[in-house]
Amino acid sequence: MKKDSIGIGMLGLGVIAGQVARVLRDKSGILANQVGCPLVLRKVKVLPEDLSRPQVEEIGPHLFTTDDDEFFTEPGIDIVVEAIGGEHPALEYLTRALAGGKHIVTSNKEVIAKHRAELLNLADKNGVALRYEASVGGGIPLISRFRYDLVANRIEGIYAIINGTTNYILTRMAEEGADFSSTLAKAQELGYAEANPENDIEGIDAAYKLAILASLAFHTEVRPESIYREGISRLSSRDFQYAREFGFAIKLLAIAKESDGVVEVRVHPVCIPEDSLLAKVDGVYNAVLVEGDLVDKVLFFGQGAGPLPTSSAVIADVVSAAQDILLGIAGGARWELGPGRVIKPMSDIETRYYLRLNIADRPGVLAQIAKVLGDRQISIASAIQKLADRAAQTAEIVIITYPALERAMQSALGELVHLSGVKEVSNFIRVEALS
Amino acid sequence: MKKDSIGIGMLGLGVIAGQVARVLRDKSGILANQVGCPLVLRKVKVLPEDLSRPQVEEIGPHLFTTDDDEFFTEPGIDIVVEAIGGEHPALEYLTRALAGGKHIVTSNKEVIAKHRAELLNLADKNGVALRYEASVGGGIPLISRFRYDLVANRIEGIYAIINGTTNYILTRMAEEGADFSSTLAKAQELGYAEANPENDIEGIDAAYKLAILASLAFHTEVRPESIYREGISRLSSRDFQYAREFGFAIKLLAIAKESDGVVEVRVHPVCIPEDSLLAKVDGVYNAVLVEGDLVDKVLFFGQGAGPLPTSSAVIADVVSAAQDILLGIAGGARWELGPGRVIKPMSDIETRYYLRLNIADRPGVLAQIAKVLGDRQISIASAIQKLADRAAQTAEIVIITYPALERAMQSALGELVHLSGVKEVSNFIRVEALS
Numbered sequence: 001m002k003k004d005s006i007g008i009g010m011l012g013l014g015v016i017a018g019q020v021a022r023v024l025r026d027k028s029g030i031l032a033n034q035v036g037c038p039l040v041l042r043k044v045k046v047l048p049e050d051l052s053r054p055q056v057e058e059i060g061p062h063l064f065t066t067d068d069d070e071f072f073t074e075p076g077i078d079i080v081v082e083a084i085g086g087e088h089p090a091l092e093y094l095t096r097a098l099a100g101g102k103h104i105v106t107s108n109k110e111v112i113a114k115h116r117a118e119l120l121n122l123a124d125k126n127g128v129a130l131r132y133e134a135s136v137g138g139g140i141p142l143i144s145r146f147r148y149d150l151v152a153n154r155i156e157g158i159y160a161i162i163n164g165t166t167n168y169i170l171t172r173m174a175e176e177g178a179d180f181s182s183t184l185a186k187a188q189e190l191g192y193a194e195a196n197p198e199n200d201i202e203g204i205d206a207a208y209k210l211a212i213l214a215s216l217a218f219h220t221e222v223r224p225e226s227i228y229r230e231g232i233s234r235l236s237s238r239d240f241q242y243a244r245e246f247g248f249a250i251k252l253l254a255i256a257k258e259s260d261g262v263v264e265v266r267v268h269p270v271c272i273p274e275d276s277l278l279a280k281v282d283g284v285y286n287a288v289l290v291e292g293d294l295v296d297k298v299l300f301f302g303q304g305a306g307p308l309p310t311s312s313a314v315i316a317d318v319v320s321a322a323q324d325i326l327l328g329i330a331g332g333a334r335w336e337l338g339p340g341r342v343i344k345p346m347s348d349i350e351t352r353y354y355l356r357l358n359i360a361d362r363p364g365v366l367a368q369i370a371k372v373l374g375d376r377q378i379s380i381a382s383a384i385q386k387l388a389d390r391a392a393q394t395a396e397i398v399i400i401t402y403p404a405l406e407r408a409m410q411s412a413l414g415e416l417v418h419l420s421g422v423k424e425v426s427n428f429i430r431v432e433a434l435s
Numbered sequence: 436m437k438k439d440s441i442g443i444g445m446l447g448l449g450v451i452a453g454q455v456a457r458v459l460r461d462k463s464g465i466l467a468n469q470v471g472c473p474l475v476l477r478k479v480k481v482l483p484e485d486l487s488r489p490q491v492e493e494i495g496p497h498l499f500t501t502d503d504d505e506f507f508t509e510p511g512i513d514i515v516v517e518a519i520g521g522e523h524p525a526l527e528y529l530t531r532a533l534a535g536g537k538h539i540v541t542s543n544k545e546v547i548a549k550h551r552a553e554l555l556n557l558a559d560k561n562g563v564a565l566r567y568e569a570s571v572g573g574g575i576p577l578i579s580r581f582r583y584d585l586v587a588n589r590i591e592g593i594y595a596i597i598n599g600t601t602n603y604i605l606t607r608m609a610e611e612g613a614d615f616s617s618t619l620a621k622a623q624e625l626g627y628a629e630a631n632p633e634n635d636i637e638g639i640d641a642a643y644k645l646a647i648l649a650s651l652a653f654h655t656e657v658r659p660e661s662i663y664r665e666g667i668s669r670l671s672s673r674d675f676q677y678a679r680e681f682g683f684a685i686k687l688l689a690i691a692k693e694s695d696g697v698v699e700v701r702v703h704p705v706c707i708p709e710d711s712l713l714a715k716v717d718g719v720y721n722a723v724l725v726e727g728d729l730v731d732k733v734l735f736f737g738q739g740a741g742p743l744p745t746s747s748a749v750i751a752d753v754v755s756a757a758q759d760i761l762l763g764i765a766g767g768a769r770w771e772l773g774p775g776r777v778i779k780p781m782s783d784i785e786t787r788y789y790l791r792l793n794i795a796d797r798p799g800v801l802a803q804i805a806k807v808l809g810d811r812q813i814s815i816a817s818a819i820q821k822l823a824d825r826a827a828q829t830a831e832i833v834i835i836t837y838p839a840l841e842r843a844m845q846s847a848l849g850e851l852v853h854l855s856g857v858k859e860v861s862n863f864i865r866v867e868a869l870s
Contacts, residue, residue: 139730141584149576295574302733
């Protein structure tokens with residue numbers, strides 16, 4: 001299609017939208033050269049209260065509207081960049097834009113995680129494309145990897161650190177021996193965690209991103225509510241100490257595996273070997289390890305959030321959409337949703353476990369524990385026992401098991417708390433033997 | 436373009452070509468689904484002596500020819516996969532195929548490093564595409580990152596471990612305290628190094644790959660002969676010991692930087708902080724760290740060689756070419772070569788240095804050395820002195836400098852060897868302050 005320019009419409013005016021507008025302006029020459037014609041920001045739809053923000057003056061007040069109809073009926077818009085976030089009204093806006101034949105670029109992980117299939121189908125029906133590279137991993141190239149570079153691979157596993165807030169907290173806890181709540185408070189002070197941190201620390205954000213990656217990797221629809229999820233709030237500084245003694249680091253991992261058509265998806269704290277590459281990913285950085293039958297393993301690392309990295313991914317998608325518009329390609333045609341896959345129930349997964357127990361410091365207790373585990377086919381690989389409290393005559397024991405079924409471990413945990421020698425099951429953490 | 440199938444022609448029958456043929460056969464269903472029609476291997480051009488190889492039987496003897504004309508005039512071939520390697524006759528074959536309107540997919544780093552611009556221009560003239568994802572980093576998605584995901588970034592730096600053989604040797608030397616020649620011999624025994632290892636250990640292979648990455652990153656043509664290059668053969672086990680004492684690992688890095696339109700490109704051993712991510716990349720693995728103005732830094736890690744990972748990249752390119760053929764897109768149109776850039780002379784680069792000297796164990800020698808350095812504006816950041824040989828009354832001193840000009844350091848090195856107190860300048864290694 002011959003065009004003098006490609007028109008962009010933007011929904012929202014947060015830090016990401018502001019940065020995208022800045023890149024469109026500051027790099028207009030380079031981008032026009034890549035695309036073949038200029039990319040022109042034609043309209044920005046905001047809420048009335050946004051009109052007083054300083055970005056409005058910077059971008060140009062004449063481009064702003066608070067009126068939905070004015071935005072969606074603007075004929076000069078070819079690509080809609082959605083940067084409002086959240087499920088609603090983003091879903092309704094995206095639906096309306098797609099139905100109106102606009103190409104979509106979004107950084108909204110929640111709406112993509114929850115509505116990817118219906119939005120893709122709608123895009124396909126309207127001969128436009130839905131792009132969402134920025135929804136996972138900020139500026140790290142990820143989404144398109146599955147669609148292009150890894151296309152010949154059967155993806156076997158994904159192991160991802162995809163939430164910067166929790167990785168920052170865990171890094172601080174590991175380095176400083178601090179406890180969770182004080183570290184969270186410090187992260188909130190520094191702006192690395194939100195006032196209401198639930199989305200991050202409970203793994204909700206990571207589960208959205210894993211739903212997107214797993215859906216792409218396995219050509220299916222993995223819904224966020226199918227993902228088993230545990231947050232990081234019950235980790236204590238003692239766990240980091242013990243983990244280190246066993247040669248482990250503790251990370252919040254988003255894990256997806258596939259075998260024989262059955263998909264396993266979970267987000268929870270994991271002990272991983274401290275010399276594995278993922279163990280070295282510190283602070284707010286993200287990293288995604290992908291295992292495929294041909295590539296063996298590849299890892300992508302970078303800043304998983306922030307306006308600049310995210311704008312990099314948004315603009316890459318905009319350029320790609322613009323190129324396809326000029327070439328007259330209907331974006332949805334290149335790939336399709338695959339058949340549904342069975343999600344493995346959490347009780348069926350098999351992994352190794354780290355168990356920390358507070359026990360009575362007297363003979364026979366370890367034998368009691370070993371029997372409960374052994375009765376359920378759970379074997380002990382190694383154990384450390386330390387005198388925890390001489391006055392109370394209690395000790396702390398940490399056990400690393402061989403691979404066992406989650407169902408068996410849950411049953412064992414239920415039994416262990418009733419043993420006369422066990423004061424408390426202080427924690428248990430799954431162990432992944434990453435290399 | 437409506438087509439019932441996309442025809443593939445293959446040049447060469449090494450391990451990579453064999454694996455590509457295997458994937459085309461074993462994954463034909465998945466690939467046809469991605470492309471929209473089957474990918475069919477139509478002809479394989481080999482040398483007469485290749486006809487007795489077992490792959491011929493596996494792939495199907497009727498597909499083989501030893502005749503150039505028969506291969507290049509076969510009308511059913513849409514995409515030519517070149518897997519013979521080396522500059523000649525690969526260049527002549529690629530030229531002929533492009534002139535005949537065939538799309539090209541190649542894993543040949545040498546021919547791309549040396550002839551990328553002319554081949555791209557020829558492809559563009561003939562309305563076809565030249566794809567070479569597999570030429571750098573095996574199965575690690577790299578080439579397309581610059582063309583797509585990072586398109587909005589001004590690339591500021593590339594720091595790459597892109598030769599598995601040298602990284603394997605350096606990893607062994609660091610872990611075992613072994614010297615270079617015995618480690619090389621062991622690597623040759625294990626098949627990690629070739630009988631004639633020059634291409635790897637002298638950094639020639641890494642320079643080819645860096646030429647490709649830098650040309651892409653900076654939209655220019657960086658020729659391999661413009662790249663400053665030093666191999667790893669003069670590293671000794673003592674260097675690894677000292678480096679560790681200063682908190683450094685030693686890696687063979689391919690480095691490219693750009694500022695103010697001037698490009699700096701070099702391949703040589705480098706001291707990097709041992710807690711940097713690149714320092715953790717061990718054995719035959721590859722990793723490429725890219726710094727951009729928007730993404731900050733992203734890192735790509737994986738197996739940089741081997742038939743399976745390389746076939747992953749080749750097939751990704753084949754699928755992409757096939758999709759473009761069906762969509763009727765002339766592949767070369769999407770991007771173009773940029774203006775030439777000035778390559779900074781090595782003498783103008785600025786970096787920190789590690790210097791190891793054998794000196795007379797008497798007062799005043801360090802003062803002599805410090806004067807030679809100081810006269811050239813080179814400041815000492817830290818130093819370790821050890822008694823090396825009590826009988827000969829010599830000591831070993833290792834100095835880490837602050838950033839200094841290469842020109843100044845080369846001049847200092849020339850002067851240091853003439854100092855009465857300096858027995859030998861045993862080694863010097865540049866230092867990069869990666870984070």
